[in-house]
Amino acid sequence: MEQNRFQLLPMNEEHVEGVHAVFEECFSAEKWSVRSIREELTNQLARTFVMWDALEEKVVGFINVHHVLGEGDLNDIAVTQSCRRKGLAARLMKAALKLAQEEGISRYTLEVRESNQGAIRFYESFGFQKVGMRKNYYTKPTENALLYQIEL
Ligand SMILES: CC(C)(COP(=O)(O)OP(=O)(O)OC[C@H]1O[C@@H](n2cnc3c(N)ncnc32)[C@H](O)[C@@H]1OP(=O)(O)O)[C@@H](O)C(=O)NCCC(=O)NCCS
Incomplete structure (x- = not known):
């Protein structure tokens, strides 16, 4: 059971509430409504994968990317x-990067809080490189965003 416990799936309607719960837990300072998450299902630009825990029968992770004019946000x-x-995050990232390559996306860009060392290590382990900084980009608390990119 353990080896099949965590399943990577494209997000569907049944996952929307679960994605919201994971978002609320992980990003307490930010808001992403259930309605906005649901809209991603029909947003032509959006690519969202979830990690489904088949044992607990719930969403335990997700990745959301927008593919716009050949680039990924x-x-x-x-x-x-x-x-x-x-x-699990590595599996989600690999799935998104594979899809991006299949769709001819040239690069991925992201922002991350300067203090979020865990996420920064994670992105750097995938080869993302720091390309800039946005001063006071985040609120609650106010914090700089570091801009990271990977060429695909
Ligand atoms: C960042 C996050 C998605 C990583 O998820 P995860 O499933 O724990 O990551 P993985 O297990 O796939 O990690 C893969 C590798 O990334 C690096 N990494 C991940 N989290 C790390 C941490 N907290 N500290 C240092 N390195 C880390 C390690 O190299 C790790 O490999 P290892 O465990 O063999 O050492 C998770 O910590 C999270 O949800 N954080 C809160 C939300 C967030 O900050 N998201 C990013 C917003 S920009």
């Missing part, structure tokens, strides 16, 4: 606290 990636450091 990585909006969010998150894994629930109790399931971290099992390689």
Whole structure:
């Protein structure tokens, strides 16, 4: 069971509430409504994958990317606290990057809080490189965003 426990799936209607719950847990300072998440299902630009825990029957992680004019904006990636450091975010990222390559996307860009060392290590382990900084980009608390990119 354990080896098939975590399943990578394209997000569908049944996952929307679960994605919202993971988002709320992981990004307490930000808002992403259930309605906005649901809209991603029909947004032609959006690519969203979830990690489904077949044992607990719930969403434990997700990645949301927008493919716009040949480039990818990585909006969010998150894994629930109790399931971290099992390689689940890496599986989500690999799936998004594979799809991006299939769709001829040339690069991925993302922003990350300067203090979010865990996420920064994660992105750097995939070869993302720091290309800039947006001063006071985040609120609650106010913080600089680091801009990272990977050429595909
Ligand atoms: C960042 C996040 C998505 C990583 O999820 P995860 O499933 O734990 O990541 P993985 O297990 O796939 O990690 C893969 C590799 O990334 C690196 N990494 C991941 N989290 C790390 C951390 N907290 N500290 C240092 N390195 C880390 C490691 O190299 C890790 O490999 P290892 O476990 O063999 O050392 C998760 O910590 C999270 O949801 N954080 C809160 C939300 C967030 O900040 N998202 C990013 C917003 S920009």
